[in-house]
Amino acid sequence: MAQKLKEILTELTGISAKVVLDDWTWGVFGYKKRPKRGALFTKFIKKTKVIRETFLVREFFIMCSSSGIVEISKKVDEETLSKVISFVVNDLLNYDGITGAFRFNSRREAENYIIDGIYDYVNVELNEFNSIFFNRAQIYTEKYINNGWFISAARLVIESHSPIVIINETTKKLLDDQIDYNL
Secondary structure, three states, X not given: OOEEHHHHHHHHHHHHXXXXXXXHHHHHOOOOOOOOOOHHHHOOOOXXXXXXXXXXXXXXXXXXXXXXXXXXXXXXXXXXXXXXXXXXXXXXXXXXXXXXXXXXXXXXXXXXHHHHHHHHHHOXXXXXXXXXXXXXXXXXXXXXXXXOHHHHHHHHHXXXXXXXXXXXXXXXXXXXXXXXXXX
């Protein structure tokens, strides 16, 4: 029996959201562990640090989900790709509190940001994700970017144990099987 694309996308969304919580991913960017603090304590953190951490939280999810979607995009038409991206975004944003956890002011802001980000990534191959990441970091973190991030982002797309590489390879293998692409 063919696996349904919806099942793959639900799994992709969940795994991508978990990568945001992964200490290894944060460690690539110089953190000892994932930052853990609520909105109340964020007020006491330097603005530059909050801007960088907000970008990383959002971008980790977008990069991970895009690493799977880029493979799906090779198998589907533009209309189905649009549905795939909408499904992933809605699946994520249906989690209680996720909009606030990603520091968005509204669901609409979250949808627009994540959709734009995914489209930025799915238009290139995985080995170019670090360039997209760095370009987006320059746009969204303004002058607060850490130049070492370009190398850090490269690690995410070349190291074989990176969640982004694993998601990409797993998605490729899943798509080699019989898939029901109806959403």
